[in-house]
Amino acid sequence: MDAIDYKIIRAVMDNGRITWAELAGLLGLSSPAAADRVRKLEEQGLIKGYTALIDAESAGYGLGALIAVSLERPAHRQAFLELVQKLPEIQECHHTAGDDDYVLKVRCRGTRDLDRIISEELKSLPGIVRTRTTIILGTVKETPNVPLPPSEQAP
Amino acid sequence: MDAIDYKIIRAVMDNGRITWAELAGLLGLSSPAAADRVRKLEEQGLIKGYTALIDAESAGYGLGALIAVSLERPAHRQAFLELVQKLPEIQECHHTAGDDDYVLKVRCRGTRDLDRIISEELKSLPGIVRTRTTIILGTVKETPNVPLPPSEQAP
DNA sequence: ATTTTGTAATCAATGGCATCCACAGCACTC
């Protein structure tokens, strides 16, 4: 994990479809060397995969919400976590310190979908004490990119 | 935006580096036709870009937090939004209905970074009435993928 | 000090892929 690896990560976050030749140009290496580096980062799990970023609203998923969930006891946690993995509308699920146990970020087509998720899917689980839903009026910024500093050195 | 486009979106979300030849195979089209379809989706803004998914913890950004921000008046909103765009640690910023005005998701290296963001960056802005920070103990699920239904078939 | 070993790079060759162009099928319009 040296300075070149940082450059690679910044480059592939910026353009996930960059060619090895272009990347090699940025790094000052040959393309096989660049491809080798990337392959190693993938094998280490530092690069988890590649994806296209889709505009949720254009795709018909204009309604976002944050749902804070309080679980009664650890007993029912397993079923909850399985449901979280199962539902594609749940984009994020964070275990949090504070008043609530989990915070979910969901994206759905409209209030009907949201109602189904809260009233049917979540509330049907035995251990859920309460949920607190916050509607997202608009998303100002949304990136999966890790905040690497513009230039960072190896550890 | 027909059934083939849905297949494309699902395919490129699943693998952002898929080749046109592979994609064409999934769609039952020729590769130039597949590439054309994708190009059009990019031009209409439905595909916003491509990125590598990086493991935040491996990259040294193991501390996540949700910060609820209350703004005093719309007068200072502009400066706040500019700061949000500027700080790379802020991965998401949602304008929300409810008690608070905005909810931020941040990723940083440790409490020192978090302190800096809250105490220096945010609190230095004039219009911010209060912030409420929730530490993320662990992330169960985190994907930027839009929740397209698994099968929205072709004719 | 020399050898050994492992890592990481370059170079050259090959096979596959993206890309471009010309042309064909089809629906819609006038």
Place this chain on the structure above:
DNA sequence: GAGTGCTGTGGATGCCATTGATTACAAAAT
């Protein structure tokens, strides 16, 4: 029925990814 625009196919071309052989260098061992 001819015109027009959209969408896809097929083939040619040039670039790129990938592989294997080889070299350079650093650290460890004898």
